[in-house]
Amino acid sequence: MSSLKIVDLHVQIQGKQILKGVDLQVNENEIHALMGPNGNGKSTLLAAIMGNPKYTVTKGEIIFDGQNVLEMSVDQRARAGLFLGMQYPQEISGVTNSDFLRAAINSRLEKPVSLFSFIKEMEKTIKDLEMKPDLAHRFLNEGFSGGEKKRNEIVQMKMLKPTIAMLDEIDSGLDVDALKIVANAVVDMQKTTNLGLLVVSHYERFYQLLKPTHAHVLIDGKIVTSGGIELVEKIDSDGYDWLYKQFNIETIKKAVVVSNTLGSCAVSKKV
Amino acid sequence: MQRLKIDDIIYNSEINSSEDYIFDVSDEKAIKLNLNLGNNVNSNLYINLLNTNSFEFNFKLETNSKMNIFMFNQNECDTKVFINANMDTYSDLNLSFAEFNDKAIEVNCNVLLNGEYATACINSATLANCNKKYTINCTHHDKNTSSTFNNYAVLLESGDLYIDATGKINAGCSGSKSHQTTKALTFSQQKQAVIFPQLLIDENDVEASHAMTLGRIDDEQMYYLQTRGISEKMATELITIGYLMPILENIHDSSVKEQYQKIVESCVNNIC
Structure with a gap:
């Protein structure tokens, strides 16, 4: 059985510690919902698993089907069966979708895919x-x-048929109909290929369509609680405040905003 | 289409009917090709530089003639190329220069728009992993003449690229147009292209512009391709082909185009 195991993962970017000890296991045929307030490390976790060079793993392990992922390059991770659906996909001029996908598929094969079956x-x-x-x-x-x-x-x-796929806010920017189309496509693939999924989203609506088997909340670089679909529903109705209280998490204090003025310049004086 | 092997030191040709030609320039010596395109003649010319250390190509387009030239450098040695074009009234030139090989080159191209309404479009696509130097001049000698430059280049780790492109509109050439676009993409951490897009304008009633972009490949783009299993080498090849392959759109013959496409893919695969 395929599985992605993350043990005590610590990740930093530009010297700032983002993940502070994440433990998580995603097996094939499981759908994990990963939730949490903005800026607490969800996208960082996905990017670190995929090997984004901006992020540095300072401690911990990522094991995928018995292989040490941290010793693999980004493309090796993808060929091994990991996939990251990005929040902000890059635009690449001059490279067509078909050339790109054929190259990606062929990188996984010993013999190139036939043009006919690829097009079909x-x-x-x-x-x-x-x-x-x-x-x-x-x-x-x-x-x-x-x-x-x-x-x-x-x-x-x-097209690439990964074993474990991570989707980073793939539902943002989708209208209601498109959301259903995407969710149906993901569910259909998950059922037919036993795909394991780790899905970041802020919206219960998307999770209701996906029907996650597990749910986790990531706050301040750690998974503070896990559960099932009921956890998604509770967060949708109550937000995250109860978690701060229950787990005694200190909320980030708002920075004191100091307004800068141009001084007396351009200020009309009362005569 | 006629295929001719050019291995004489000087080869003179008159084209007086609308036919297409492939010239294979393939001797290890300096070759000079002089060509005249007659009035009202429309011709496509494919020139393969196969093994020559110096190639001089002088041609004249007579009134109302139209010539599409695709010059493909596949040399196995370093080379110098001199192109001199004279264009009469209403003549139309589309000159494309493509090179994806790993040999140094120096190109000197001079196009003279001598007759009213003469139009020249000069295109280049260069994969530079050694010294590549281009000096391209297009001079407007009459009214309502038009020139366009489209230069695209990809610079690899060992590449040195120099492009000096000048559009010159002389006094009295009113209604003339000179436009330039130069784009260079570098995969090198160390090397940069040196590009001079120049406009020398001595007339008020003209249209002229030059646009240039020069930059390194975006790390995020490379990362994105790699997240799909594409290696760094293959990503470089994909981006390079995407950047330079459009030069082949200037080829009108589908079989020639297909043949060149395979050569380009093979060259890029070898060099990147």
Whole structure:
């Protein structure tokens, strides 16, 4: 059984400690919802698992199917079966979606995929995600709307067939109909391939469509509580305040805002 | 389409009917090709530089003639290329220069727009992993003439790229246009391209512009490609091909285009 195991993970960026000891295990056929207030380390966790060079792992382990992920390059992690659907997918001019995806698929194979079967699968996937048929010939994410970019991430996930996929706010920028299309595509893939999922989202609506088997809340670089779908529902109705109280977490104090003026310059004086 | 092997030191040719040609320039010596395109003739010319250390190409486009030249440098030695073009009234030139090989080159290109309404478009696509030097001049000698430069380059770790592109509009050449676009992308941490996009304008009633972008590949873009399993080498190849391959859009013959496409992919695969 495929599994991604994270043990006591500490991660920093530019000297600032973001993750302060995360423990988590995602097995195939499981859907994990990862929630938490903004700026507490959810995206950092996903980026660190994928190997984003901006982030430094200072302590802990990431084990994927018995392999030490921290010793692998980004592309090796992807070829091993990890996938990260990004919050802000990059635009790459000059590189078409089809050339990019063919190169990505071929990087996993000893013998290149035949053009016929590639085109057939790509056309089907594009249709499943209800995207425009010219997607294959357009440059990678260039000129795409926010929703198209997110749907294109799912097109890539379906084509690349990872074992464990991480989706970072893939629902942001999607309208109601697109949200259903994306959720259905993810659920369909999860059922047919036993995909393991780690999903970051702020919205219960998306989780209701995905029906996560596990839910976790990440605050101040640690997972403070875990549960099932009932945890998602509670956060949707009550927010995060109860967690701060229950686990005695100090909230970040608001910085005192000091307003700067231009002094007497441009200030009219009363005569 | 006629295929001719150019291995004489001086080769003179007159094209007086609208036909297409492939010239293979393939001897290890200095080759000079002199060509005249007659009035009202429309021709496509594909020039393969295969193994020559010096190639001089002088040509004239007579009134109302139209020529699309695609020069593909596949040399296995360092080389110097001299291009001199004279253009009469209403003549139309589309000159493309592509090179993806690992040999040094020095290109000197001079285009003279001598007749009214003569139009020249000069395109280049260069993969630089050694010394590549271009000096391109287009001089407007008559009214309502037009020149456009589109120069694209990708610079690799061992590349040195120098482009000096000058559009010159002489006094009295009213209604003329000179536009330049230069884009250079570098994968090198150390090397930068040196580019001089110049406009020398001696007339008030003209349109002229130059745009240049020069920059390193975005780390986030490389990361994005790698998150899909694409290695750094393959990502470099993909981006390079995406950046330079559009030069092949200037080829009208589909079989030539397909053949060149394979050569480009193979060259990029070898060099990147």
